[in-house]
Structures are given as C-alpha cells and as structure tokens.
Amino acid sequence: MNLLPKTREEFAQTDYWNEFFKKRGEKAFEWYGEYLELCDQIHKYIKPVDKILMLGCGNSKLSMDMYDTGFRDITNIDISPVAVKKMLELNARTRPDMKFIQMDATAMSFPDEHFSVALDKGTLDALFVDDTEETKELVNKYFNEILRTMRNGGRYVCISLLQEHILNYLLQYLPSHNCMLRIVHCLGVEQSNKEKNADDALSLPVFVVVATKFKSLPMPILEFGLANDKMQRFSIAKDLANAVASVQKAALVCNGLARSNLAGHNEVTMDLHRPGDETPRYTVYILDQPPSRGLGKYAAFIVPQGREIEWLFATPAGRKKLQASAKYQRLAVVTLHRDQVYSTLDEVKSELGVSIKNLAPAGLTDQIPYLSLGSDVGKRETLISGFSKISGDFRIEEVEANGKTLRRLIFLNNQFVVQSEASVKTSNKERKKIDFGYLACQHHLYMSVGVQLATTLQHPQKNVEKDVLVIGLGGGGLCSFLHAALPQARITAVEIDPIMLEVAEQYFDLKQDKRLHVVIDDGLSFVERCRNEDIHFDAVLFDVDSKDLSLGMSCPPKSFIAPVILEHIKEIIGPKGLFMLNLVCRDESLRSEALENLQKTFSAVCSYKLDEDINEIVYCANDAKYKTIEQWKKQMGTAARGLNGAVREHKLATDDALEVAEFLNELKL
Numbered sequence: 001m002n003l004l005p006k007t008r009e010e011f012a013q014t015d016y017w018n019e020f021f022k023k024r025g026e027k028a029f030e031w032y033g034e035y036l037e038l039c040d041q042i043h044k045y046i047k048p049v050d051k052i053l054m055l056g057c058g059n060s061k062l063s064m065d066m067y068d069t070g071f072r073d074i075t076n077i078d079i080s081p082v083a084v085k086k087m088l089e090l091n092a093r094t095r096p097d098m099k100f101i102q103m104d105a106t107a108m109s110f111p112d113e114h115f116s117v118a119l120d121k122g123t124l125d126a127l128f129v130d131d132t133e134e135t136k137e138l139v140n141k142y143f144n145e146i147l148r149t150m151r152n153g154g155r156y157v158c159i160s161l162l163q164e165h166i167l168n169y170l171l172q173y174l175p176s177h178n179c180m181l182r183i184v185h186c187l188g189v190e191q192s193n194k195e196k197n198a199d200d201a202l203s204l205p206v207f208v209v210v211a212t213k214f215k216s217l218p219m220p221i222l223e224f225g226l227a228n229d230k231m232q233r234f235s236i237a238k239d240l241a242n243a244v245a246s247v248q249k250a251a252l253v254c255n256g257l258a259r260s261n262l263a264g265h266n267e268v269t270m271d272l273h274r275p276g277d278e279t280p281r282y283t284v285y286i287l288d289q290p291p292s293r294g295l296g297k298y299a300a301f302i303v304p305q306g307r308e309i310e311w312l313f314a315t316p317a318g319r320k321k322l323q324a325s326a327k328y329q330r331l332a333v334v335t336l337h338r339d340q341v342y343s344t345l346d347e348v349k350s351e352l353g354v355s356i357k358n359l360a361p362a363g364l365t366d367q368i369p370y371l372s373l374g375s376d377v378g379k380r381e382t383l384i385s386g387f388s389k390i391s392g393d394f395r396i397e398e399v400e401a402n403g404k405t406l407r408r409l410i411f412l413n414n415q416f417v418v419q420s421e422a423s424v425k426t427s428n429k430e431r432k433k434i435d436f437g438y439l440a441c442q443h444h445l446y447m448s449v450g451v452q453l454a455t456t457l458q459h460p461q462k463n464v465e466k467d468v469l470v471i472g473l474g475g476g477g478l479c480s481f482l483h484a485a486l487p488q489a490r491i492t493a494v495e496i497d498p499i500m501l502e503v504a505e506q507y508f509d510l511k512q513d514k515r516l517h518v519v520i521d522d523g524l525s526f527v528e529r530c531r532n533e534d535i536h537f538d539a540v541l542f543d544v545d546s547k548d549l550s551l552g553m554s555c556p557p558k559s560f561i562a563p564v565i566l567e568h569i570k571e572i573i574g575p576k577g578l579f580m581l582n583l584v585c586r587d588e589s590l591r592s593e594a595l596e597n598l599q600k601t602f603s604a605v606c607s608y609k610l611d612e613d614i615n616e617i618v619y620c621a622n623d624a625k626y627k628t629i630e631q632w633k634k635q636m637g638t639a640a641r642g643l644n645g646a647v648r649e650h651k652l653a654t655d656d657a658l659e660v661a662e663f664l665n666e667l668k669l
Contacts, residue, residue, distance in 0.1 A: 032122045032159045032206055033186065035065035040227075041186060041208045042066065045157050046117050051075075053115040053149065055105050056123030058083050063119075067095050075115075077103040106141035113151040120158040124166065131165040143173060150213050158209040159186070162244055170209060171237040175220035179211040182223040182231065183240065185247050187354070205251045207244065225275065232276040250358075258362040261329075262288035267316055272355055281340050282352065285316075285333040286359055287323050298364055300332040300356045301371045302348060304378025306399025306406070308335040309418050326371060332359050338395070338415070342377040345370075383407070383507065388499040396507045398424065405432075406440070409475045409503060419545070420475025422508050434509040436484040437652025443615040444478045446608055447541055447580045450619050451482055452646070453639035454539035454578035455489050465490040465515070469530075469537040469572070471523040471560075472544035476504035483516045485646045492537075493518045494526045524565060531568040536577070540569055543582045553594070555584035555615075561594050566601040570622060579620040583607075586614060606632045606669050629669050 035042070046052065048070040054063045057076035067074055076099060078084050084102040091098055103109065105123065128139050146156055160166060162183070174181045186206045223231040224243040234240045253268060262268065267287045271280035289295070301322065303313045312318040313335060323331040334352060342348055349370050356368055379400040386394050393412040398405055409420040421440030425433045439445050455466035466488055470479055473495035482489050495501055498520050504510035512518055519526060523544060530537070546557040559565070561581070569579050579602065585591040598618060599605050604626030607618045619632070626632055 032161075035062055035069075038062070038159065038186065038208075039069075041184060042157075045155055045208075045210050046071065046119070048072070050116045051114070052117045052119055053077070053110075055118055055120045055146070056126065057087060057100070059086065060121055062121055063098065064091060064095060067098050072097050075099045075101065077101050077105060077108070079104050106138060106145060108145045108149055110149045112148055113154075114149050116151050116154045118146045118150055118154070118156045120156065120160075122159060124158055125160050125163070128163075128166050128169070136169070139169065140173075143177075147177060147179075147213060152213055152215055154213050156209070156211040156213070158211075160207055160209055161204050162207045162209070162248075164245075167241055167244055170211075171222075171241060174211045175217070175222070175237070178214045178217045180214065180217065180221040180223075181240075182210040182212075182225070183244060184208045184210070184225045185227065187227040205247050229275055254358045257286060257330075257359055261290070261361075262286065263290045267319065270359075272352075279339065280337055282337065282355075283335045284355070284359065285319055285335075286330065287319055287333070288330050289320075289323060291329055294327060296328040296369070297366065298330045298332075298360050299326060299328040299369045299371055300334055300352065301326060302345065302352075302377070303333065303335045304373055304376070304401075305336040305338070305342060305380040306378050306397075306408075307373065307401055309408075309416050310401075314416050330359075330361060332356055336377065338380060338382070338397070338410075345372060345375060345377050348377055386499065386503070388497050390497040391500075394419075394503075396503065407434070407507065409508075417545075420477050420504075420508065422475065422477055434480070435652075436480045436509075437647060438477075439481055440477065441615075442610050443582050443617055444481065444543075446610070446617045447478065447543065447582065448482060448485070449636060449640050449643055450578050450580040450617070451486060451489060451539045451541070452643040453635055454576075455486060456639070456642060464488065466538040467492065467536070469494070469540045471527070471540070471542050472556075473500055473504055473510075473518060474543075475500075475508040476510035476518075477508065478541075478543065479516060479518075480508070480510055481652075485643065485652055487515075489515065489539075491516045494521055494523050496520070496522050524559060527565060527568050527572065531571050535572070536574050537572055538577050539580065540573055540577070541580045541582075545584075553583075553585040553587060553590045555582055558590070561597055563597055563601065566597060569620075570601055573622065575622050577622070581618040581620070583616045583618050584614055585616070591616075603627070604632070608666055608668075632669070 046066075050071070050073065052063075052066075052071060052074045054074055054076040057063055057078050058080070063071075063074050063076050076084075076087065078087075078100075079102070081102045084100050087100045091100070124139075124142070127142060128135060150156065156179070162170075170181065184207065186208050220235075220237070222234045222237060222240045224234065224240055225231045226247075232243070234243075250270060253270065257268065265288075267285050270284045270286070272282040272284065273279070274281050307313060310318070312322050313333065319331075319333050322333065334356075336342055336348070360368065379398075381398045383396040383398060386396070388394060391411050391413075395410045395412065396407065397410065398407050400406075405424040405426075407422045407424050408418050411417070411419055418440065423435040423438035423440075425435050439448075451468055455468065468482065468489045468491045470482075470491060470493045473479065473493045476493070479491055479493050482491055493516070495518060501510075501518050501520060504518075505512075510516075510518075523542075529535075542556050542560055544556040544560060546554050573579055581598070583591065583594060585594065595605070595607075595618070598620055602620035602622060603624055604621045605618065606626070606629065607616050609616045619636075626635070
C-alpha cells in the first residue's frame with residue numbers, strides 16, 4: 001500500500017520547474033524512465049497484440065526494449081530525419097519488423113482508426129512548453145490526430161511530468177472528447193531516478209496518463225492511482241488535479257529536505273493518506289538540528305497511538321526535546337490517527353517505508369532506524385462516539401500508556417487536546433473502576449493547592465465544610481479528586497453542556513452527593529445570580545475552554561475575565577476567599593490584558609507557569625496579607641504540603657505528589 005502525501009508547506013512550483021529544466025537541459029527527458037522502470041504500467045495497458053504508434057521516438061530505447069519482450073507491431077515516428085535515420089541504422093538487422101518514419105505528429109498520414117495504442121514518452125511535455133494560444137493550437141492538432149488514428153477502445157498512454165497547464169488541458173480536452181482519463185503516479189521511475197542521481201536532490205514525480213477512447217461517454221470518468229494500488233475515482237476534475245498536485249507538492253518538500261538542513265527553522269509537517277481517504281493515516285513532523293559529533297544522520301520515531309497528545313509528541317518544543325534525546329541530526333516523528341487500524345509495529349514500518357525514505361537527506365545510504373517507546377503500536381479503543389450541540393463530535397476512548405489504562409474525553413474539533421482523562425483500575429472481579437487520585441492535567445494539581453489553602457488555612461475550624469465553586473465540569477476529574485482528597489470541601493460544579501454531565505457520570509464515575517452537586521447552567525449566568533443573591537464561596541475555580549480555536553487565548557473564553565465578571569467573583573469570595581484561573585494564552589498581548597484586569601480587581605495576584613506546557617494558574621485574593629511573594633509562598637507551601645498529606649491519608653495516587661520546593665520557587669507576583 002502506497003500513501004498519498006499532503007504537505008502543509010507552500011512552494012513556488014513554477015520556479016522549481018524552471019530550475020529543473022534549466023539544470024537538466026537536453027537530459028531532462030531521461031527523467032521519464034526506461035523500460036525497466038515503466039514495464040509494470042506498460043504491460044498493464046499495452047498488450048503484445050496491440051498495433052502501437054510511438055509518438056516522437058527520438059533516440060529513446062523504449063520501443064526497442066518493448067520489441068525485444070514481444071511487442072512486434074510498433075511504428076515509430078519523429079519529426080527529425082536525423083533521429084529517424086539513426087534509429088533505422090541501429091535496428092535494421094536486429095529488429096527488422098519495427099518501423100521508423102519521419103513524420104509530424106500534428107499532421108499524420110495514417111488512415112483513421114489505424115492504431116490501438118499511441119505511446120508518448122515526454123513528447124507532449126516537449127510540445128506543450130507554455131500556455132500561449134499558439135502552443136495550445138499546436139497541441140489541439142496533436143490530440144486531434146491521435147484520436148483520429150486511434151480505434152475505439154484504443155488507449156493513449158503518456159509518460160509526463162504533468163505541469164499544471166498540461167494537466168489542466170488534459171482534464172478539459174480528453175473527457176470532452178469521450179475519453180476515460182486515468183492518471184497513475186509512477187513511483188518506480190521516481191525511486192530509480194533518486195538512486196541514479198543520489199547527489200542531486202532536484203527531482204520531479206513522473207506520471208502515466210492513460211486515456212481510453214469511446215464512441216460516447218454519458219459522464220466523465222476520472223481516476224487516480226499510486227503505482228499499482230487500487231484506483232480512486234473522482235466525479236469532478238478539480239479533485240483529480242488536487243491528487244496530482246499533492247504528489248507534486250510533497251515531492252518539492254522532499255527535494256527541499258534533501259538539499260538543506262532545517263536547523264534554526266520551523267519543522268515541516270506532512271500528512272500521509274491512503275488513496276481515497278479524506279482523513280490522514282499518519283502525520284509526519286520533520287526536524288533538523290545542526291550536525292555534531294555523536295549524532296546519527298536520520299531516524300524515524302513512531303509515536304504509539306494514544307500518546308500523540310502528550311507534550312513530548314504534540315508540541316514543537318516537545319519534539320525538539322525528543323530529537324535531542326534521540327541524538328539524530330534529522331528526526332521524522334510519526335503520529336498515528338484515530339479511526340485507523342494498525343496491526344503491528346512491523347506493518348506500520350513497512351507501510352511508512354517509502355515515505356520515510358523520501359524524507360531522508362541527500363546521499364543517505366545507511367538503513368534508516370525506526371525508534372519507538374516499545375515493541376507495539378499501542379492500543380486505542382473507542383468506548384463511545386457522541387455528539388454535543390455545544391462541543392460537537394466527541395469520543396470516549398481508552399489507551400495504554402506508561403503501564404496504565406487511561407480513559408479520555410476528546411472533542412474532535414480539537415482532537416490533540418485531552419479534555420478529561422482518568423486512570424482506570426481493574427478490580428479482582430475484572431470490574432473497571434476510576435482512580436480518583438489520578439490527575440491527568442498538572443494544572444489541576446496546582447488549582448487543588450489553592451482549594452486546600454482556601455478551605456483549611458483560611459478557615460482553620462475543623463469539621464466545618466467549605467464551599468467550592470468549579471466552573472467547567474468536563475469529565476469531572478478535578479471535582480472527583482477534590483471530593484476524595486478534601487473531605488471538608490463542599491463542591492458545586494457548573495456545566496453548560498448536559499451531555500458532559502452524562503459523560504462524567506457514566507464513563508468517569510462521577511457521583512453526586514451532599515458534598516458534590518452539579519448545576520447545568522451557563523457559568524457566567526450562575527456567577528451573576530450568586531452575586532445578586534448574596535451567595536458566597538470560599539474558593540472559585542475557572543477551568544473553561546474556549547470553543548473559538550482561532551483566538552490566541554484558548555482558556556478561559558475572554559468573556560469570563562471581563563471586568564464586570566471579575567467584580568462579581570470578588571464579591572462572591574469575600575475577604576478570605578480565593579479565586580483560581582487556568583489561563584492558556586499564546587497571545588502575549590491578551591495575556592497581559594487578562595493579568596491587568598485581574599490585578600485591577602483583586603488586591604493580591606500571583607501565578608505559577610507549568611513547565612512543558614502553556615497553562616498558567618493565576619491565584620487571586622482580596623486579603624492584604626498576600627501583598628508580597630514571600631507571603632504567598634509561606635501560605636502556598638503549607639497548603640501544598642497539606643495537599644500531599646491529604647493524598648496519602650486518603651490512599652489516593654502518590655505518583656502525582658506535588659514538588660513543593662519547585663512549585664514555590666516558580667511562584668511569581
């Protein structure tokens with residue numbers, strides 16, 4: 001199975017074509033391949049019994065090789081008398097039945113419907129040098145003659161580089177003249193050319209065009225294929241053009257990668273599709289670092305399915321760290337997509353083989369090593385596919401990672417971000433249970449420190465429940481952890497999407513009781529109602545994602561930190577309460593604006609920026625005793641140690657214990 005590459009990079013194709021022909025000069029048409037590279041396609045579309053017309057034979061050996069393998073009825077024509085004379089002299093004794101005639105292919109003297117095959121190796125490309133009306137008129141004559149001399153059911157077989165203007169012409173002319181059109185990427189020619197020209201990365205993909213003549217066609221028949229793979233049929237010409245362009249653009253990317261090192265530049269991204277599939281099967285990220293002693297040249301790293309959302313694999317910074325630890329000058333990081341079936345790691349390597357090789361630096365002859373986290377492709381099982389009017393399509397799936405079974409909520413409009421994640425434990429009776437001590441999101445751990453501070457240190461009375469408001473439920477992981485770790489906390493969670501409550505209860509074991517209650521409401525409306533009705537909370541947490549992915553701030557939505565809402569929060573938490581905000585912002589101006597609004601509203605604000613992530617936890621208080629960073633650190637240190645103690649006391653997971661010293665060191669006003 002060959003994979004159709006679709007690159008996200010943009011290149012000036014016209015400049016590249018010009019460079020290709022300028023550099024190769026008269027040898028450019030050697031690039032179209034000889035019999036050995038073309039024989040698979042030749043034998044598929046041309047039979048020994050066919051009456052074959054070779055258009056513009058020049059000094060090509062193709063017709064001679066075909067004759068020697070059993071194609072005896074071949075008529076070669078060329079406009080050059082010198083070329084025809086030379087070929088006659090070369091073949092007179094060894095191939096007496098093969099004909100060579102000096103003739104203009106745009107004005108042939110053969111009778112109508114004389115041939116069953118017209119074979120064109122680069123002649124169309126040589127004629128169709130530009131897109132002028134004069135050239136188009138010449139090409140029209142060429143095709144009119146081909147179809148005139150071809151029998152019904154006959155085939156025009158053309159080996160071409162398919163420049164854009166040539167492809168557009170074929171897509172218009174051939175269907176309108178009752179010809180079925182099939183285009184095949186001739187991968188064998190491309191690979192052979194790269195091997196012959198190992199030190200020269202300047203290359204272009206070669207295609208075989210097969211047009212079959214019919215008396216009439218009720219509708220256009222357009223097909224595309226990769227080498228000998230199953231054909232993909234299109235209903236409109238644009239889709240066929242896009243398939244060809246995808247191969248060409250990807251070749252330009254590969255050529256650029258072969259000729260240069262990306263060190264200091266952004267990584268290059270390429271999606272690999274199975275022919276006919278709209279969604280990618282793999283995504284490849286190509287990274288370079290400067291040459292250095294001790295670095296291997298090139299390797300591919302296959303990320304097991306389900307692990308692609310982790311920071312190390314999901315972010316450019318993470319992939320750079322992966323490359324540094326792998327110690328290769330170039331690393332191709334491959335991620336596997338959901339809704340695809342992957343059997344074994346060896347099968348994945350085999351399927352990726354050609355694509356990974358095409359991304360190698362020029363001149364690489366060593367075997368390309370494949371790296372991964374284990375000996376298999378990982379496990380991903382979809383438990384349910386659902387739809388929410390608010391969040392769109394979503395999945396609940398289980399994956400194996402680091403020896404754990406993890407259950408995840410994924411919104412497909414942002415599928416590389418895990419909305420909720422829980423660790424699944426299997427009891428002695430094989431019943432799956434959610435481990436409430438597991439916090440997948442590190443920012444939840446640091447928000448929990450603030451809850452510990454607000455519900456114990458701020459209000460030290462024992463056996464007195466403290467009220468906590470969480471805006472944004474998701475799968476309920478944070479609420480379930482707080483409920484299990486902090487028995488003095490009485491939690492109200494507000495979730496706008498009723499489907500998410502069903503998900504949390506059915507798949508993440510969320511249980512409502514007298515200390516945990518979920519309200520289905522708009523978070524902003526609920527906050528305003530609490531302020532108007534003089535309802536207070538000891539801690540308020542905002543952990544809400546924005547549905548508008550085009551904005552530079554993905555959490556929370558900008559309306560949640562509007563000055564009027566912050567004033568409501570200020571009144572709700574009162575003089576001793578604490579407000580915590582999960583801020584995810586890639587736009588520095590939006591971040592500065594958000595922090596400025598918070599500082600204008602609350603008398604004390606500090607924040608903690610998570611390592612290896614863009615999450616920032618902002619803590620806000622009305623209490624004047626938090627004016628200095630030393631005061632924050634003293635209180636937060638006590639709360640962090642208290643939270644770690646609570647986790648141990650209630651026999652929750654211990655691998656998420658908070659590193660107190662590191663946390664305090666990174667706290668900033």
